[in-house]
Amino acid sequence: MHRIDRRQIVNKLIKDTVYDSVMExxxxxxxxxxxxxxxxxxxxxxxxxxxxYFKNKEDLMAFVEQQTIDPIIExxxxxxxxxxxxxxxxxxxxKFIFEIFKTRKDxxxxxxxxxxxxxxxxxxxxxxxxxxxxxxxxxxxxxxxKNIDPLVFRAVTGGAFAFLMDTWIFDDEDKPDxxxxxAGLERFYNEGLIDKNKEK
Amino acid sequence: MHRIDRRQIVNKLIKDTVYDSVMExxxxxxxxxxxxxxxxxxxxxxxxxxxxYFKNKEDLMAFVEQQTIDPIIExxxxxxxxxxxxxxxxxxxxKFIFEIFKTRKDxxxxxxxxxxxxxxxxxxxxxxxxxxxxxxxxxxxxxxxKNIDPLVFRAVTGGAFAFLMDTWIFDDEDKPDxxxxxAGLERFYNEGLIDKNKEK
Amino acid sequence: MHRIDRRQIVNKLIKDTVYDSVMExxxxxxxxxxxxxxxxxxxxxxxxxxxxYFKNKEDLMAFVEQQTIDPIIExxxxxxxxxxxxxxxxxxxxKFIFEIFKTRKDxxxxxxxxxxxxxxxxxxxxxxxxxxxxxxxxxxxxxxxKNIDPLVFRAVTGGAFAFLMDTWIFDDEDKPDxxxxxAGLERFYNEGLIDKNKEK
Amino acid sequence: MHRIDRRQIVNKLIKDTVYDSVMExxxxxxxxxxxxxxxxxxxxxxxxxxxxYFKNKEDLMAFVEQQTIDPIIExxxxxxxxxxxxxxxxxxxxKFIFEIFKTRKDxxxxxxxxxxxxxxxxxxxxxxxxxxxxxxxxxxxxxxxKNIDPLVFRAVTGGAFAFLMDTWIFDDEDKPDxxxxxAGLERFYNEGLIDKNKEK
DNA sequence: CATGAATGAGCCTTCATTCAT
DNA sequence: AATGAATGAAGGCTCATTCAT
Numbered sequence: 129m130h131r132i133d134r135r136q137i138v139n140k141l142i143k144d145t146v147y148d149s150v151m152e153x154x155x156x157x158x159x160x161x162x163x164x165x166x167x168x169x170x171x172x173x174x175x176x177x178x179x180x181y182f183k184n185k186e187d188l189m190a191f192v193e194q195q196t197i198d199p200i201i202e203x204x205x206x207x208x209x210x211x212x213x214x215x216x217x218x219x220x221x222x223k224f225i226f227e228i229f230k231t232r233k234d235x236x237x238x239x240x241x242x243x244x245x246x247x248x249x250x251x252x253x254x255x256x257x258x259x260x261x262x263x264x265x266x267x268x269x270x271x272x273x274k275n276i277d278p279l280v281f282r283a284v285t286g287g288a289f290a291f292l293m294d295t296w297i298f299d300d301e302d303k304p305d306x307x308x309x310x311a312g313l314e315r316f317y318n319e320g321l322i323d324k325n326k327e328k
Numbered sequence: 329m330h331r332i333d334r335r336q337i338v339n340k341l342i343k344d345t346v347y348d349s350v351m352e353x354x355x356x357x358x359x360x361x362x363x364x365x366x367x368x369x370x371x372x373x374x375x376x377x378x379x380x381y382f383k384n385k386e387d388l389m390a391f392v393e394q395q396t397i398d399p400i401i402e403x404x405x406x407x408x409x410x411x412x413x414x415x416x417x418x419x420x421x422x423k424f425i426f427e428i429f430k431t432r433k434d435x436x437x438x439x440x441x442x443x444x445x446x447x448x449x450x451x452x453x454x455x456x457x458x459x460x461x462x463x464x465x466x467x468x469x470x471x472x473x474k475n476i477d478p479l480v481f482r483a484v485t486g487g488a489f490a491f492l493m494d495t496w497i498f499d500d501e502d503k504p505d506x507x508x509x510x511a512g513l514e515r516f517y518n519e520g521l522i523d524k525n526k527e528k
Numbered sequence: 529m530h531r532i533d534r535r536q537i538v539n540k541l542i543k544d545t546v547y548d549s550v551m552e553x554x555x556x557x558x559x560x561x562x563x564x565x566x567x568x569x570x571x572x573x574x575x576x577x578x579x580x581y582f583k584n585k586e587d588l589m590a591f592v593e594q595q596t597i598d599p600i601i602e603x604x605x606x607x608x609x610x611x612x613x614x615x616x617x618x619x620x621x622x623k624f625i626f627e628i629f630k631t632r633k634d635x636x637x638x639x640x641x642x643x644x645x646x647x648x649x650x651x652x653x654x655x656x657x658x659x660x661x662x663x664x665x666x667x668x669x670x671x672x673x674k675n676i677d678p679l680v681f682r683a684v685t686g687g688a689f690a691f692l693m694d695t696w697i698f699d700d701e702d703k704p705d706x707x708x709x710x711a712g713l714e715r716f717y718n719e720g721l722i723d724k725n726k727e728k
Numbered sequence: 729m730h731r732i733d734r735r736q737i738v739n740k741l742i743k744d745t746v747y748d749s750v751m752e753x754x755x756x757x758x759x760x761x762x763x764x765x766x767x768x769x770x771x772x773x774x775x776x777x778x779x780x781y782f783k784n785k786e787d788l789m790a791f792v793e794q795q796t797i798d799p800i801i802e803x804x805x806x807x808x809x810x811x812x813x814x815x816x817x818x819x820x821x822x823k824f825i826f827e828i829f830k831t832r833k834d835x836x837x838x839x840x841x842x843x844x845x846x847x848x849x850x851x852x853x854x855x856x857x858x859x860x861x862x863x864x865x866x867x868x869x870x871x872x873x874k875n876i877d878p879l880v881f882r883a884v885t886g887g888a889f890a891f892l893m894d895t896w897i898f899d900d901e902d903k904p905d906x907x908x909x910x911a912g913l914e915r916f917y918n919e920g921l922i923d924k925n926k927e928k
Numbered sequence: 929c930a931t932g933a934a935t936g937a938g939c940c941t942t943c944a945t946t947c948a949t
Numbered sequence: 950a951a952t953g954a955a956t957g958a959a960g961g962c963t964c965a966t967t968c969a970t
């Protein structure tokens with residue numbers, strides 16, 4: 129018992145340190161300096177030790193990725209469980225994502241830099257598919273949403289959020305006005321884009 | 329005259345062959361097998377010849393990327409120049425992008441597989457910023473659009489399109505129903521998401 | 529303690545082996561065969577190991593050069609510190625250089641073969657400038673030398689020594705008669721070249 | 729007849745151009761940019777043409793070297809043929825070498841940069857051995873010189889000259905005072921280095 | 929003879945992974 | 950379990966030389 133507990137604690141300690149080290153390296157030197165040597169050195173352990181805790185580099189990076197997206201998945205799950213309407217959940221989602229951005233911009237940025245586009249799409253799916261699908265279902269069922277194709281819903285909500293995140297992540301100079309964008313999105317969801325009066 | 333023509337033809341021929349070879353390698357073995365040796369071998373030329381046509385690997389990859397996105401930039405530019413309303417341009421844009429997807433799905437897919445997420449964002453910007461900015465300006469000026477924040481506009485149009493593309497690109501099994509999605513988007517742009525009657 | 533000692537010993541052992549390997553290669557095949565592959569193979573280690581001990585080829589060659597000239601610099605320094613007259617130091621210098629030549633001819637030869645003429649001049653400077661400058665100052669101050677321009681002094685001493693070394697290094701067949709040359713130099717320094725009686 | 733003449737003229741023209749091109753490249757970019765490509769491009773001919781006139785790179789460089797040292801050999805030969813005493817020839821030699829330095833410093837410098845130390849020694853021999861040997865013989869025979877070992881003579885004359893050249897060649901900042909050095913050398917040859925009065 | 933595209937051997941360097949201690 | 954030296958496959962790039970046109 130005692131031994132196993134101790135071992136687990138050390139295991140977690142080391143893995144956390146590795147996570148921090150990877151992030152630090154990415155912050156300081158970028159993707160191409162992310163070698164096992166560098167990680168071991170930053171983490172203050174030997175390369176051999178690294179290989180005792182991770183099968184190989186791929187395994188290590190998978191851990192780092194998981195560690196990065198877990199809190200996001202968790203946060204979104206918490207929103208889904210609230211007892212509020214679908215449109216309110218959508219608004220809360222936007223706020224949460226923007227909040228994540230504020231507090232973890234560095235992480236998000238370097239995470240985006242390390243993963244390939246393809247992997248990133250996959251991660252987006254893992255993070256968002258269930259969430260937006262659930263909100264769409266609730267909104268459609270409760271009549272909160274107009275009758276909308278789920279893919280289109282996913283695209284103009286999750287896809288738009290992703291775009292905004294990317295814009296902010298890679299535009300270091302701009303301090304985004306989250307409230308203004310949030311209000312703009314809300315208005316868009318309420319009224320659409322096209323002005324019918326003019327159209328006529 | 330004759331000599332220069334001939335040289336230009338050979339130059340184009342080789343560069344095209346290289347382009348195809350790159351795509352083929354990505355298709356068969358993925359990004360990590362994309363070495364200069366492999367490209368040369370696939371293209372049926374020596375490595376030295378490769379370096380006669382491209383300064384280095386980065387240069388070669390830049391060519392491949394340019395080759396991939398050029399027709400898109402061109403097509404969008406052509407749409408912008410048409411004498412139609414902003415909302416029609418938006419619809420045409422969606423159709424064009426979906427069309428590109430249909431005819432060049434393989435290319436698009438491999439392109440997404442080559443580049444990092446960060447580079448991909450940059451490419452999206454190069455492709456889309458001017459285009460959507462121009463449509464937003466026209467729609468706003470002509471009163472075709474409701475008063476909408478340009479960033480929100482960019483996100484719910486370009487961002488949504490990108491999301492749809494990614495969905496289709498990485499979902500090999502699905503035969504997407506473009507018309508249905510197009511109709512869904514149109515309706516969304518016309519009416520928004522939230523059902524006011526219910527809201528009240 | 530024990531570990532560090534051991535590591536330092538291994539480090540020295542490997543570097544010495546590398547040094548010997550470089551010399552051997554130069555001896556057998558000349559400068560143009562001096563590749564990292566060849567050095568590693570000759571030293572009985574992998575190329576990777578080579579790069580664990582030397583940052584790059586330049587670093588390795590700098591080590592070899594240093595290793596070659598260090599004993600010379602040291603020996604000359606020891607001569608400068610002796611409590612003898614400048615002209616005796618000059619004689620001791622000649623003897624020391626000839627001695628070095630005798631015991632390390634191979635090393636000197638390969639060193640000359642590695643470096644470019646320009647680098648060689650630089651090395652000569654590093655080795656000799658301080659030494660001959662110091663002797664000149666002492667001899668001039670103590671009245672041991674006639675009033676002589678320091679550059680001329682440097683040329684007819686250090687320059688002449690260098691010439692002799694080169695002659696012997698690249699003349700494999702000749703067994704030089706050091707004592708005779710030493711006596712000749714001494715006489716030259718004492719009496720000059722031109723016979724005044726005849727001149728008249 | 730006519731054809732052969734023409735061919736020889738073209739041959740000389742091209743070879744001269746190649747010589748100039750090599751010197752220009754060395755002046756602009758140094759040794760490591762001295763590729764056959766670069767030479768061909770500078771000379772305004774194709775690489776293939778280069779190989780029509782020179783068997784290979786080694787052959788080309790041998791030509792360049794010869795071209796560089798020929799005028800020196802010729803100049804020294806002219807001095808040897810003059811009807812003057814050995815000590816006067818020695819002085820004339822120093823003046824001639826210094827003169828060469830003045831007018832061809834750039835050439836000398838880059839020549840020193842391209843050749844290896846070993847080759848440089850060989851060139852020095854080709855240039856100087858016969859010359860100094862002849863002067864030594866004359867001086868010894870005519871009683872102009874004291875009884876001096878020929879190798880020592882060679883070292884304190886030719887070796888010293890070489891040292892002075894190198895000093896000036898690689899010290900760009902200094903404007904050498906040739907006359908002062910010449911006077912210093914002359915005095916040295918006349919009186920030697922060691923002050924006997926002091927010695928006693 | 930001139931051209932210059934094609935060649936490919938060969939070089940330096942990196943880095944994930946292994947394993948003896 | 951920890952260490953870190955050793956490994957060697959693999960990659961990008963250069964450049965002297967050849968040869969078809």
